[in-house]
Amino acid sequence: MEKFTLEEFFQLLKKYNVEELEGVRIEGDLEIEIEPGAGVDVSTINALLALTQYINLIQEFGNFLYHANAALMYLQRLSSALGIQLQLPSTTQQIQPQQPQPVTVEAKPKIPEKLIEVKFEPYKPEYTGVIEEVTLGAKKSEGGTREVTVTIGGERSLPFYTFDAEMPHMPVIAIDIFDRKPMLAKAVREHYEDVLEDPAEWAKKAVKDFGADLVTLHLISTDPMLEDTPPSEAVKVVEEVLQAVRVPLIIGGSGNKEKDPIVLEKAAEVAEGERVMLASATLDMDWERIGNAAKDHGHVVLSWTQMDINNQKTLNRYLLKRVGIPRDSLVMDPTTAALGYGLDYAYTNMERIRISGLRGDTDLNFPMSSGTTNAWGAREAWMKESPIEEDTPWGPRELRGPIWEIVTGLTLALAGVDLFMMMHPGAVAVLKEIMNTLMGNVKETADGDAWITMEG
Amino acid sequence: MKVKSPLEIYRYLPQTNCGECGYDTCMSFAAQIIERVVKPTDCPPLVRDAEKDEKVKKRLDELISLTSPEILEIVIGGENTVKIGGEDVLHRHELTFFNPTAFFYDVWDSLDDKEIDERCSKVVEYKKFYVGDFLTLDGIAVRCTSNNPERFKQVVKKVAGYGKPMVLISLNANCMRAALEEVAKERPLIYAATEDNWREFLQLALEFKVPVVVRSKNLDKLKSLAKTFKESGVNEIVLDPVTEPIGEGLKGTFERVIQLRRTAILGEDKDVAYPIMVTPISAWSIEADEISKAYWETVIASLFIVKYADVMIFKSLEPYSIMPTITLRYNIYTDPRTPVQVEPGLREINNPTAEDPVFLTTNFALTYYTVESDLTSGNIKGWLLVLDTEGLGVEVSVAGGQFTAGKVKDLIKDTKIEERVKHRYLVIPGLAARLQGAIEDETGWKVLVGPMDSGRIKGWLEQNWPPK
Numbered sequence: 001m002e003k004f005t006l007e008e009f010f011q012l013l014k015k016y017n018v019e020e021l022e023g024v025r026i027e028g029d030l031e032i033e034i035e036p037g038a039g040v041d042v043s044t045i046n047a048l049l050a051l052t053q054y055i056n057l058i059q060e061f062g063n064f065l066y067h068a069n070a071a072l073m074y075l076q077r078l079s080s081a082l083g084i085q086l087q088l089p090s091t092t093q094q095i096q097p098q099q100p101q102p103v104t105v106e107a108k109p110k111i112p113e114k115l116i117e118v119k120f121e122p123y124k125p126e127y128t129g130v131i132e133e134v135t136l137g138a139k140k141s142e143g144g145t146r147e148v149t150v151t152i153g154g155e156r157s158l159p160f161y162t163f164d165a166e167m168p169h170m171p172v173i174a175i176d177i178f179d180r181k182p183m184l185a186k187a188v189r190e191h192y193e194d195v196l197e198d199p200a201e202w203a204k205k206a207v208k209d210f211g212a213d214l215v216t217l218h219l220i221s222t223d224p225m226l227e228d229t230p231p232s233e234a235v236k237v238v239e240e241v242l243q244a245v246r247v248p249l250i251i252g253g254s255g256n257k258e259k260d261p262i263v264l265e266k267a268a269e270v271a272e273g274e275r276v277m278l279a280s281a282t283l284d285m286d287w288e289r290i291g292n293a294a295k296d297h298g299h300v301v302l303s304w305t306q307m308d309i310n311n312q313k314t315l316n317r318y319l320l321k322r323v324g325i326p327r328d329s330l331v332m333d334p335t336t337a338a339l340g341y342g343l344d345y346a347y348t349n350m351e352r353i354r355i356s357g358l359r360g361d362t363d364l365n366f367p368m369s370s371g372t373t374n375a376w377g378a379r380e381a382w383m384k385e386s387p388i389e390e391d392t393p394w395g396p397r398e399l400r401g402p403i404w405e406i407v408t409g410l411t412l413a414l415a416g417v418d419l420f421m422m423m424h425p426g427a428v429a430v431l432k433e434i435m436n437t438l439m440g441n442v443k444e445t446a447d448g449d450a451w452i453t454m455e456g
Numbered sequence: 457m458k459v460k461s462p463l464e465i466y467r468y469l470p471q472t473n474c475g476e477c478g479y480d481t482c483m484s485f486a487a488q489i490i491e492r493v494v495k496p497t498d499c500p501p502l503v504r505d506a507e508k509d510e511k512v513k514k515r516l517d518e519l520i521s522l523t524s525p526e527i528l529e530i531v532i533g534g535e536n537t538v539k540i541g542g543e544d545v546l547h548r549h550e551l552t553f554f555n556p557t558a559f560f561y562d563v564w565d566s567l568d569d570k571e572i573d574e575r576c577s578k579v580v581e582y583k584k585f586y587v588g589d590f591l592t593l594d595g596i597a598v599r600c601t602s603n604n605p606e607r608f609k610q611v612v613k614k615v616a617g618y619g620k621p622m623v624l625i626s627l628n629a630n631c632m633r634a635a636l637e638e639v640a641k642e643r644p645l646i647y648a649a650t651e652d653n654w655r656e657f658l659q660l661a662l663e664f665k666v667p668v669v670v671r672s673k674n675l676d677k678l679k680s681l682a683k684t685f686k687e688s689g690v691n692e693i694v695l696d697p698v699t700e701p702i703g704e705g706l707k708g709t710f711e712r713v714i715q716l717r718r719t720a721i722l723g724e725d726k727d728v729a730y731p732i733m734v735t736p737i738s739a740w741s742i743e744a745d746e747i748s749k750a751y752w753e754t755v756i757a758s759l760f761i762v763k764y765a766d767v768m769i770f771k772s773l774e775p776y777s778i779m780p781t782i783t784l785r786y787n788i789y790t791d792p793r794t795p796v797q798v799e800p801g802l803r804e805i806n807n808p809t810a811e812d813p814v815f816l817t818t819n820f821a822l823t824y825y826t827v828e829s830d831l832t833s834g835n836i837k838g839w840l841l842v843l844d845t846e847g848l849g850v851e852v853s854v855a856g857g858q859f860t861a862g863k864v865k866d867l868i869k870d871t872k873i874e875e876r877v878k879h880r881y882l883v884i885p886g887l888a889a890r891l892q893g894a895i896e897d898e899t900g901w902k903v904l905v906g907p908m909d910s911g912r913i914k915g916w917l918e919q920n921w922p923p924k
Binding site: 352403437452454 | 547548549564566581582583584585586590599601603625626627651654655658659662673675676677678679680681683684687688698699700701702703704705706707709710711714715718719722723725727728735737738740741742747751754755758759762763771774775776777779780781783784786787788790792822825826829832833
């Protein structure tokens with residue numbers, strides 16, 4: 001076995017007019033072994049070295065000599081290009097044969113003995129704004145008859161970023177009830193089958209059995225397309241529900257642009273003192289009348305726009321400036337679309353609104369409400385099986401529906417929703433559990449490593 | 457991306473406006489780089505010159521590093537691959553999110569072979585139609601529960617046969633080595649280097665040239681691991697801040713994931729600017745019934761699909777777990793800069809006959825799917841014409857001129873609907889009522905103005921169909 005050092009190797013190259021390498025010194029005592037028979041054919045080397053490519057390679061070599069490993073790699077590349085087999089000293093790390101890469105190469109050091117210990121310094125953002133706090137419901141001392149009130153808002157950071165700032169109130173969940181039998185998905189309806197004809201009992205069930213923080217009463221029978229119930233008649237249900245439960249109430253109309261202002265005005269009158277939320281004022285109906293009804297009777301107004309941050313700003317300004325709604329009496333509904341049916345728009349619209357509010361936009365720093373029940377509009381939530389033949393079977397819809405509502409709600413919770421209007425009791429429970437978890441209210445923990453080796 | 461203005465990029469370009477890249481000017485190409493529609497290497501003259509000229513090569517490299525994403529992009533897999541990371545922003549409206557969270561599904565080596573095959577087949581075969589395409593799953597995670605290198609190797613080889621990208625899971629370096637000897641060329645992601653085994657895993661990552669997960673719930677340690685790996689020559693690193701499934705542990709996980717990503721992007725900490733792994737499968741280590749565990753797994757997944765996870769490991773293959781997560785992923789990773797569109801053309805709803813109504817809608821995906829699902833689920837038989845409104849909804853496209861009588865005429869002609877139905881009645885959306893006369897004049901069809909909301913089509917038909 002013939003042995004010679006790197007220095008000798010370069011002497012050899014130098015002999016053949018490789019001027020560029022002059023002045024290069026090899027540090028350390030590296031030995032290269034050349035197997036007998038590999039035959040360093042000097043004339044071959046000479047011929048090949050004449051090619052610019054290799055001259056370049058050797059030039060670069062000069063730049064990398066600080067790293068013995070890199071040098072070895074280059075040497076090996078050069079030699080393999082020349083048809084020479086080099087056996088590397090056993091003390092160096094194994095080097096994989098590589099294709100020539102004429103520009104850069106990284107040194108590959110040994111496995112270090114110790115970790116490079118560094119500190120992680122979390123980035124800290126600053127928000128100047130704060131979301132308004134809004135209280136729904138009024139106790140006896142405040143002129144109402146509620147036993148509990150609900151306060152939402154007050155955030156100074158993105159939702160559940162309690163490491164940035166305390167989140168003073170966990171988002172709350174209202175359960176939807178109706179003054180007539182509505183169209184409901186089977187998985188939802190079966191939980192309310194016994195109370196569908198009786199809004200007061202329905203409200204009780206929502207609060208006592210399913211843990212609703214509030215109740216949203218939708219006066220849909222006032223719709224001229226349905227029963228067209230006169231407002232004075234319809235609001236009797238408001239009184240019944242107020243008596244049936246002791247939580248705050250949200251009152252909704254039928255969505256009819258002409259009738260809702262009259263219905264909500266009447267509802268505001270009969271609920272005087274209870275600090276309900278009127279749902280909703282919109283740009284395309286008489287928002288002024290609805291706003292005034294809220295203001296005159298000390299209620300909160302829900303400002304509802306169709307997924308447009310600028311319209312939301314406009315309507316809020318109208319309600320605040322023209323109607324004179326106090327800043328602690330406005331909640332926004334920027335519109336909820338179901339998972340798979342525009343949730344991306346709803347999420348981003350709400351996230352933008354919340355970030356604007358935190359950055360100090362005083363037209364947008366109000367709590368947000370979400371009609372999460374909309375999730376049940378998604379066919380994945382209610383349809384018996386996929387209408388698409390090639391789809392993997394969808395499985396039982398009883399399990400699809402609730403998770404559809406949960407994921408829709410959770411996604412929007414992360415965008416900044418403070419108040420959810422929901423229907424499925426299972427979905428209500430799971431969303432509460434995850435929000436309690438993110439608020440730090442669930443103390444128990446479990447091992448984060450066990451899954452790695454669990455069987456099953 | 458470090459640069460914010462096309463001007464900063466323009467300096468690096470040839471400035472010849474040659475148009476080879478497909479854009480008229482170097483400046484517009486520069487603007488497209490900012491939008492991440494193209495990469496510096498999509499400039500042909502720049503690439504050609506870089507091959508010849510060291511100086512140009514240096515310039516190109518500089519441009520590449522200036523325009524590379526804030527979070528490292530990693531490719532997992534051999535023949536079939538999945539890209540993770542490569543993100544630039546914390547909120548999708550600031551630009552877009554780029555590489556959807558990769559979903560890997562669990563098999564473990566103490567299962568018998570038949571069950572392994574069943575699970576693998578489910579992963580490979582799963583599909584769900586959505587917005588004009590089928591959503592699918594990305595890969596398979598193989599856990600070493602036998603602690604037996606030979607068995608692990610055997611199972612990994614078997615799973616590799618399914619051709620999906622893989623994550624290999626074992627904290628035992630011997631088991632991992634055995635598996636890598638078999639499938640390193642498939643470039644699996646290896647899981648995981650910890651405070652205890654990192655030297656062996658560093659060796660494996662270097663030796664087999666595979667991407668590696670570093671794992672610790674202490675973020676100082678996690679960063680130290682990543683830095684040590686990087687400086688030792690490992691380029692493809694994934695961070696696992698440990699997913700604790702419930703309570704304060706889960707709250708802590710949420711904080712760690714957000715801190716890592718926010719500090720990487722806003723704090724410009726390159727030592728943590730790597731893709732993040734979250735393991736919803738952790739939910740399966742808690743005491744509960746199967747459905748609760750699957751639900752909780754979906755909840756954890758949803759939380760971190762929205763917030764920054766780039767790769768995930770799941771256990772449940774139940775459709776009620778996969779459907780919401782795969783749909784949420786699609787929604788969150790949809791590019792908010794371009795409206796979602798469907799193919800224009802003709803759709804047959806519920807096997808219509810020549811007597812059934814013809815409806816018209818737009819190709820804005822949300823509008824289209826609402827109408828289509830209203831018709832389908834209402835058991836309405838009919839023909840649905842989908843107009844190319846450039847992905848805009850009815851109201852906006854009528855106002856903006858993308859929804860015109862002339863285009864409706866072309867659509868009727870192109871779809872040959874006149875050969876399919878005997879009548880000549882077209883039902884248009886209520887929000888397009890003002891085009892009624894114009895469409896009648898252009899097409900010669902009788903135009904009926906439908907309801908404002910497709911949810912009311914059923915009731916509307918009862919009153920208006922067949923036309924008198």
